[in-house]
Amino acid sequence: MHFLVENPNDDIRYLFDRKYKDMHSSLYHLTLNPTQDCIFRCWYCYETHKHGKMDVDLIDRIKKLSVNILGRNDIERFMLSWFGGEPLMYFDAIVYPLSVFIKNEAERLSKSFSCNMTTNGFLLTKEVVKKCADIGLNSLQVTLDGDEEQHNKTRNCNGRPSFQHILENCINYCSFSSTNQLVLRINYTDKIIKTDFSKVLEFIPEIIRPQIEILFKRVWQTYNEKEKKTPDGLFENMEKLKLMKFKLTDRFDFQFINGCLCYADRANYANINYDGKVYRCTAMDYNIQNSFGMLNEQGEIVWDEKKLQGIDNGFIRHLE
Template sequence: NAFTDMTMVVPDKVLSNDNILDVNKSLLNKLVEGGFIVNDTIDERDEFIKSALAIERNDTSFHLIINPTINCNFHCWYCYESHIASKMDNEMIERVRLLIDRIMNDGKSLTISFFGGEPMLYYNEVMMPILKHAYGKSSESKTTFSANMTSNGFLLSEERIKSMKMLNFTGAQITLDGDKDIHNSIRFRHKGDDTFTQIVNNIKLMVKDGMGVTLRINCSKDNMTSIIQIPSYFNELTPEEKKLIRVDLQIVWQDNNRKEIYGYMDNIIKAFSNEGIPSAKMDFRSFCYGDLRNSCMINYNGDIYKCTAVDFANTPRDGYLSTDGEIIWENDSLEKRMSSKFKNPGCRHCRIFPLCHGGCTKQSMMSTDYCMHNFDEEEKDSIVTNRILLNVTSC
């Protein structure tokens, strides 16, 4: 059920009886509870939209994404960002502190996600001062606080992981681009670097310390076969530690071989599943941070964006952070983004509407005839079957 995200497995012999729901009230009740059987008067599309808007308009929490820098220590060929020398200065850190105070003084729970560039380039100068302030303010105001980051994982260490965990740091999204040889040819500081081994070891350190890792794997026609080797690098972990890793397979946006790559992903999912590591392709379990009213991204210079998927050096900002820590939205950018949700008529009648949530609002602002799956019904079939597999293996 795409709306309730429930998967129910019923043996064939049970379904062989045409009158099964008349005699098996337990099965009937479970089908009703899971949303598989609904009253004829219920419009499930409207019910989903209501529930989605309630989540997106939730005023009890705030998601703050921070770029300590847009510079990076790697040079990946597919990256869309302009990596320029940059660093959040002390004045801007103070503005961020004031914003954190505003959020928590309102009683909102706060999640901070560090982004970039590579956020850990300025671990001591930017990340830790912000983390320590947010953690302290959380204790003072008795509000909930947690933090995470999107990182290449190279600059992590056992000492840093333990320090971050003490400040309610819960995990990271870290990328691998294939097995050791392929990854090192793509993600490096200097030619010949073995970044793969260090990153894999750091991922192991995180999960051994109880932190979650979203292992993002960028797929292209050139690295598909090598990705199958990745699960073997984690075979020393315990079953409990492996469950702290969630694999997220994503197609590199420049690669036009989508159908071929998407078809091969099933082999990758099987390889990770056999190792006891949950895996999915294009997983839509959570709502996009960009669609939440109480969310924003602050660049190192105080410019505010609603979305991280931009070239910050060459994209007009959506607003800015004032000297007293207030978010100032420009050109009605927040309301334009929020009002674009669910405006695409094709989405409302799509069978996977509750799984992809109507796609990207940034794209739907530019076109009302947009589908993130290019209206490909076979790709939608694969999304449904993979979602079933993910739900079953996650039980």
């Protein structure tokens, strides 16, 4: 990781070089929110979950945008991410046909295409899993909120438990194809992290466990800035799950080593909401204050230049 070097300045230079190259690479990353609505109402969610979905006009604008992006000589790879709300609420109406269009356009121009999604997994039916293969949707992030009892208190559909249903859908997704990868994000509090997750996840077939990456993530409202110690139970759970052949992630500051600490740092990145407003961050509420622009009728993003100012400046100063 370039921690041991003869010149103490070389490692800093190396990190900023990698970061700058990632910010201005040949990859274009487009995140789409077909809706802000969701079948769950998790207490910690930062979104307001407004009703509504992408209309035909906006879908047409996004098609034009994708054609414009893929036609650029400096773009060789296109990454399509689906977010929300819950994107699977409109899988057949929006996600599938729009993904097919962009994938076909990328293949026509001999550009690389990849597709991923953040979903609660409740609507991940067998029929949806089959269609995922058509659009190259082979990477999902699904969230659990503790063991079955803890999870169902937070995530239920009008009182209907979701824990078993979601995990069964995840198993079916990974079993359908060995190329399907799943990030199982476990949201935890000090109480939840003391759960023995080796027992919670033991019924997942061993053959598909290497396809599943476990990501422990503290619920942000419970984070105490004054107390940054590792919570009791975290390392114990990670060690047990590693022995069970699950993949474990360290998606924290060390991502900087690989150049990408945050997707929003990339110049070639945009997050388009269902109302046509454009954002840079998926971890903040979707309101006018956090918006960075709009997608016009020509399929061009009209950025708010004042809000964009300074994004590169810190890295450029270090590189000079």
